[in-house]
Amino acid sequence: MSTVQRKRIALVGNPNSGKSSLFNQLTGLNQKIGNFPGVTVDKKTGVSVLSNNEKVEIIDLPGTYSIYPKSNDETVVADILLNKEDELFPDVLVVVVDASNLKRNLLLFTQMKDLGLPVILALNMVDMADRIGMGYDLELLEKELGALVISTNARIGEGIDELKKALENKVTVSGGSFFDVTELAKDQITDYLKEHPEDTAYWALQQLTTQGKIEQKDSVQAKDTTLRYGKINRLVKKAEVKKEAVGLKLYSEKIDKFLTHKIWGYVIFLSILFVIFQAIFAWASWPMDLIDIVFSELSAWLSSNLPAGVFTDLLAKGLVPGIGGVLIFIPQIAILFAFISLLEESGYMARVVFLMDKIMRKFGLNGKSVVPLISGVACAIPAIMATRTIENWKERMITIFVTPLMSCSARLPVYTILIALVIPDEYVFGVFNMQGLVLLSLYLLGFIAVLISAYALKRIMKTTERSFLIMELPTYKTPRWKNVGLTILEKVKTFSFEAGKIIIAVSIVLWVLATYGPGDNITNAEEHVKATLVDTNYTEAELNDKVASYKLEHSYVAKLGKAIEPAIKPLGFNWKVGIALVTSFAAREVFVGTMSTIYSIESADGDVNTIKARMGSEINPETGEPYFTLAVGLSLMVFYVFAMQCMSTLAITYRETKGWKWPALQTIYMSGLAYVLSLLTFNLFS
Amino acid sequence: MSKAKTVGDLKPGENGTICCFKDDHLSLKLLDMGCLPGTSVEMKFSAPLGDPICIDVEGYSLLLRKAEAHTISLVE
Numbered sequence: 001m002s003t004v005q006r007k008r009i010a011l012v013g014n015p016n017s018g019k020s021s022l023f024n025q026l027t028g029l030n031q032k033i034g035n036f037p038g039v040t041v042d043k044k045t046g047v048s049v050l051s052n053n054e055k056v057e058i059i060d061l062p063g064t065y066s067i068y069p070k071s072n073d074e075t076v077v078a079d080i081l082l083n084k085e086d087e088l089f090p091d092v093l094v095v096v097v098d099a100s101n102l103k104r105n106l107l108l109f110t111q112m113k114d115l116g117l118p119v120i121l122a123l124n125m126v127d128m129a130d131r132i133g134m135g136y137d138l139e140l141l142e143k144e145l146g147a148l149v150i151s152t153n154a155r156i157g158e159g160i161d162e163l164k165k166a167l168e169n170k171v172t173v174s175g176g177s178f179f180d181v182t183e184l185a186k187d188q189i190t191d192y193l194k195e196h197p198e199d200t201a202y203w204a205l206q207q208l209t210t211q212g213k214i215e216q217k218d219s220v221q222a223k224d225t226t227l228r229y230g231k232i233n234r235l236v237k238k239a240e241v242k243k244e245a246v247g248l249k250l251y252s253e254k255i256d257k258f259l260t261h262k263i264w265g266y267v268i269f270l271s272i273l274f275v276i277f278q279a280i281f282a283w284a285s286w287p288m289d290l291i292d293i294v295f296s297e298l299s300a301w302l303s304s305n306l307p308a309g310v311f312t313d314l315l316a317k318g319l320v321p322g323i324g325g326v327l328i329f330i331p332q333i334a335i336l337f338a339f340i341s342l343l344e345e346s347g348y349m350a351r352v353v354f355l356m357d358k359i360m361r362k363f364g365l366n367g368k369s370v371v372p373l374i375s376g377v378a379c380a381i382p383a384i385m386a387t388r389t390i391e392n393w394k395e396r397m398i399t400i401f402v403t404p405l406m407s408c409s410a411r412l413p414v415y416t417i418l419i420a421l422v423i424p425d426e427y428v429f430g431v432f433n434m435q436g437l438v439l440l441s442l443y444l445l446g447f448i449a450v451l452i453s454a455y456a457l458k459r460i461m462k463t464t465e466r467s468f469l470i471m472e473l474p475t476y477k478t479p480r481w482k483n484v485g486l487t488i489l490e491k492v493k494t495f496s497f498e499a500g501k502i503i504i505a506v507s508i509v510l511w512v513l514a515t516y517g518p519g520d521n522i523t524n525a526e527e528h529v530k531a532t533l534v535d536t537n538y539t540e541a542e543l544n545d546k547v548a549s550y551k552l553e554h555s556y557v558a559k560l561g562k563a564i565e566p567a568i569k570p571l572g573f574n575w576k577v578g579i580a581l582v583t584s585f586a587a588r589e590v591f592v593g594t595m596s597t598i599y600s601i602e603s604a605d606g607d608v609n610t611i612k613a614r615m616g617s618e619i620n621p622e623t624g625e626p627y628f629t630l631a632v633g634l635s636l637m638v639f640y641v642f643a644m645q646c647m648s649t650l651a652i653t654y655r656e657t658k659g660w661k662w663p664a665l666q667t668i669y670m671s672g673l674a675y676v677l678s679l680l681t682f683n684l685f686s
Numbered sequence: 687m688s689k690a691k692t693v694g695d696l697k698p699g700e701n702g703t704i705c706c707f708k709d710d711h712l713s714l715k716l717l718d719m720g721c722l723p724g725t726s727v728e729m730k731f732s733a734p735l736g737d738p739i740c741i742d743v744e745g746y747s748l749l750l751r752k753a754e755a756h757t758i759s760l761v762e
Contacts (some may be wrong), residue, residue, distance in 0.1 A: 066718040101746045104720040132745075218710055225717040253730075262734035354749055358735040468754055470715050473740055473747035 006047075007056045008088070009167060012077060012112060013096030014105050015063030016347075016474040018124045022096055022154035023060040024486055026164070033490045041076050042388070050164045059088055065104070067111040067206065068221050071391050081115065082206050092171045093119045094163070099129035099151075100475075102136065106145075106232045107225070110178040113147060114202035118171040121149045122163060128475070135241035144235050146175025155480055179228045181205050184220050188213055252475040259348070265355050272348075273374050276339045280378035281409065284331040291331075295324030313515065314508070322507030325587060326500040329381050329648065333495055334488050336375050336382040340389070341487040343371070345479035349389065350471065357469060363451050364458025366395040367469075373399070373450065376406030377443075380649045381499070384656055385491060394463040400656060401666060402453045404649050407446040407641060410588040414640050415442055417592055420612050422633030438637075446641050449673070495652070502651035510586050513556040521554035552597050557582050571639065571675065572632040572682040576618075584645045591640075631685035635678045643674035690762065693741060694755035696729035702760035703727075709757040720744055721758065 013019040023031075027046030034043045044060040061080065062073035069075040080088045095112050097105040113119050121141070129135065142149045148166055152159030182189050182201045185208065192204040199207075205224070208214050258264055302316035343349045353367030360367050368390045375383035383403050390396040407415075416439075423435050516522060529546045538546075552558060561578030568578055580594040592611065599614035618627040644650070650663040657663070696702055704725050707713035720743050721727070728742040737752040 068714065068718065070715050070718065103744055104746065107718065107720070218714060221714055222717060225714070226722055229717075229720065229722050256731070256740075260731065260733065260740075265734055350749065354733050354738060354740065357751070358733065358737045466711065468712060468715065468751070469738055470712075470719060470748065470750045470754060472719075473749045475747075 007054075007092065007167075008059065008090045009048075009056055009092045009094060010059045010061050010080070010088070010090035011094050011096060012061045012081075012108065013063060013122075013124075014065055014098060014101075014108060014472075016472055017063070017096045017098040017105060018154045019060065019063060019096040021480060021483060022094075022122060022124065022152065022160075023058060024483055025154050025157050025160045026058050029486075029489075031486070031490070033494060041073050048164065048167075050168050051161070052168050054168060056167060059090065064108065066108060066225070067115070068225075072393065073391065078206075078210075081112070081117070082203075082210060091118070092167065093117050094122050094167075095119055096122045096124050096154075099123050099126045099136065100132055100134060102129075102134070103229070103232055103236050106236070107228060109145070109147075110228060110232065111202070113145065114177045114179060114181070114200060115206065116173055116200035116203050118173050119147045120163070120166055120171060121145065121147050122154075122159070123149055123151045124154050126151045127153050127155075130243065133243045135243050136236075137239045137241055140239045141235075144239070145178060155477075177202060179224075179231050181224055184223055185214050255476055256351070259351050260354055265351075269352065269355055272343075273370070276336070276371075277374055277377060279335050279339065280332050280375065280382075284335050284378070287331040288328050291324060291328050295320055295327070299324075314511070317515065318508045318511035319504070322504040322511075323500075325507055325648075326496060326503050329379060329495065330492055332379050333382040333385070333491055336378070336386065337488050337491045338484060340371060340386055341484045342479050344389070345477065345483055347474040347476045350473050353469070353471070354473070361467075363454040364395065364398050364461075365454050366390045366392060366399070369395065369399040372403055373406055376403040376408060379408050379410070380404040380406070380646065381495065381652050382491075384649065384652050385495065387656065392467055394458075394461055395467065397657065397662065398454050398457045398461070400653055400662065401457060401669075402450045404644060404646065404666065404670065405446050405449045405453065405642065407443045408588075408646075410646070411442075411640050413589045414591045415439055415637060417595075417612060417615075418633050418637050418640075421615055421628050422630045442637060442641055445638070449642065453669075494655075498655045499648060499651040502654070503648050506647045506651075507586055510557075510583065513560070514552060514583065515555065517551075517555040518559065519554075522551050525551045525554070548597055549599070552579065552594075570682070571678040572629075572635045572686065573639075574627065577636065581639075581643075581645070584640075585647055587648065588640060588645055629686065631682050634685055635682035638681045639674045639678040641674070642670055642677060644670035690759040692756045692760060693727060693729070693758040694739070694752050696727075696741075696760075698729055698731050701726060701728050705759045705761040707757055708759060712754060712757050716754075716758065719748060720746075721748070 011019050011023055023044060023046065026048040030048070031044060031046040034045070041062055046058045046060075048056050048058050050056060061077045064074040064077045066074070067078055067081070069078045080086050081090075081093075083089060093112055095109045097109055109119070109121055123136070123138070123141075138149050138151060148171070150159055150163050150166060152163060154160070177200055180201060185205060188208050189201050189204045192208060193199060193201065196204070205214070205220070209217050209220070214220055259268060299316045299320045302312060302320065306312040306315070340349075343352070349368070349371075352370060356367040356370050360369055365373075369387070371389075372383040372386045375386055380403050383406075384400050387396050387399045387403070390399060419435050419438050423438050426434050428434055428437065521528065525547050526543075529543065529550050558575070558579055560582050561580075562575040564578050564581070565573075565575040568581070573581070576595075576598050579598060580591045583594045584591050595615060596611050599611065599618075615628055616626060619625070620627040620629075644667045650667065653663045653666060654660060690705070691702065692708075693702060693704070704721055704723050704727060706723055707716065725744060730740045730742055730747065732739040732752075738749050739752060739755055741748050741750070741755070
């Protein structure tokens with residue numbers, strides 16, 4: 001921490017004004033992403049080094065259209081800028097203005113100016129304005145607005161040096177208000193200014209409004225906005241310098257004819273979703289396998305090279321797999337956010353909302369919910385992180401809540417082994433493979449549950465926030481790779497540090513439960529096993545498998561499995577399945593590993609056919625028939641479709657919703673649903 | 687009762703001038719977005735399912751739902 005107080009500079013601007021690009025240009029990799037206290041709005045801060053080597057702190061405030069807040073994002077901005085005591089209250093404001101849409105952007109600028117804050121106007125996207133034939137007399141703008149105007153093109157870094165130069169000097173408040181609001185509430189404002197002579201009339205109006213001292217504040221706000229726009233219109237007309245247009249707008253409209261077409265629009269959207277789905281599924285599996293191998297090798301190496309003991313065990317079997325379990329999600333997170341950031345940057349995401357809004361709204365979701373839901377098929381973790389693009393709180397919560405019901409890739413190995421075990425490899429009507437049909441039904445089951453649950457939540461949840469969709473449809477732009485790269489980095493960092501610590505903690509707890517048990521059964525496992533073996537003709541590997549199996553059977557996890565047996569018996573599960581259900585909490589695919597340990601086939605290296613054969617030969621002592629009947633298998637599959645068995649998902653829900661309420665509700669709801677539907681399935685088929 | 691024409695009634699390619707708002711709460715948001723009384727807007731296209739719609743406001747494209755468009759009355 002530096003002892004010298006750094007100058008704090010805040011960036012404000014409309015959404016799509018290129019504010020983030022400017023922030024990236026100013027700070028580069030010196031960024032920190034956090035949250036504004038109490039809300040899930042990204043707080044981006046960074047350090048910029050000016051040319052005189054002075055370091056200044058830059059805050060990227062959320063995009064906003066006006067000082068009168070209409071959303072969570074906008075409230076954050078108003079809260080900071082209207083409170084001089086706020087720890088983030090800036091010394092200088094840089095208002096980023098989209099030159100190709102000057103009128104609407106100047107509303108926010110003049111509001112900022114009239115608050116009496118030191119402001120610099122960054123006239124951004126001048127290239128865009130050029131292309132639509134719009135130019136402005138900068139000197140006139142500077143004079144009329146009473147602020148320094150710097151023309152920038154943040155996408156390619158033009159004007160950044162000039163802006164940094166301007167920040168080196170002291171930015172002063174010059175000239176009076178752009179629009180004097182005193183007349184709108186004359187008595188109150190005059191009284192306020194008598195007490196605070198250093199403040200402006202606009203500052204007074206805003207303070208009085210937030211304190212609830214303005215009667216008919218909506219009508220005052222409407223008058224302020226309307227009259228202010230009137231003055232802006234006159235100024236813009238005066239400052240306009242028309243040039244020849246290149247027809248960029250038409251270009252964007254032509255693309256829209258195609259991308260929002262009633263047939264092609266959906267075909268293209270579905271194709272894009274398919275590519276994303278493929279990418280997270282197929283491309284990510286490669287680095288994921290690599291991470292898996294590296295960590296299991298490391299764990300094996302540690303076990304054999306460090307002196308045996310509790311510490312080595314904790315390190316090799318608890319901590320290292322725990323860290324591996326966090327890192328394994330990074331490829332999927334990186335790939336998903338590469339796509340999402342490309343869609344956002346190019347302007348396509350707004351079209352997705354346009355195409356999907358009507359359908360999704362029926363279910364209490366948002367047009368932007370589609371991307372998280374589809375991503376949920378790969379993994380719920382990046383999917384839940386992706387819901388941040390949904391502004392409406394209720395729609396975002398519903399999306400987070402239902403996303404884990406989509407069958408993720410970790411369920412696939414469980415489905416595969418259970419299907420192989422109980423569903424015959426036969427064809428229906430000669431074309432449809434039974435096993436394939438069952439697999440498809442499991443995915444559909446999850447998706448239907450998503451829609452029904454979302455619809456129910458829409459009805460149940462109360463909100464004061466009205467759902468409306470009034471948003472800008474930005475023109476298409478070529479994405480900047482720097483912005484895409486920084487987004488990926490930011491998301492990966494957030495996940496690793498925030499969700500990572502919970503995941504590692506829970507893996508260690510699970511490791512303790514699976515390694516230790518009551519009494520001396522665990523420590524004397526080898527003798528116990530040897531004593532029970534009648535046949536002395538066994539290999540070392542077989543012995544080790546039997547010992548591992550014995551240990552697991554006598555661990556605390558097994559105690560838990562046996563303890564929950566009465567509860568899961570109606571679903572057709574025995575205590576061995578119970579153990580797998582408990583360990584699945586680390587990650588669902590652990591089911592396969594646990595099953596192979598219980599059936600002591602660890603050394604067969606998790607080969608599906610071996611596990612299948614062993615599980616298939618398990619006999620139900622009550623009936624004398626094979627234990628894994630069709631009813632048990634289907635019941636277990638249904639259970640895995642619905643149950644909340646993923647601590648990583650809970651960790652990320654906790655992080656994204658800022659509390660344990662939503663993760664707790666998710667666990668109760670999903671597991672309750674799993675229980676009831678498994679019960680139903682088991683009784684239906686047995 | 688005569689029904690004033692609203693932005694929601696415009697067909698693609700049609701123009702209209704905003705007269706007033708029927709919903710006070712929404713009007714504040716619409717004003718922020720530059721939809722002022724006296725502003726001319728053009729209906730550009732609607733989503734394949736007819737809702738939401740895209741209108742041109744002073745040179746930029748604004749997306750809004752049909753229900754919201756119906757709260758903006760036009761000058762006769």
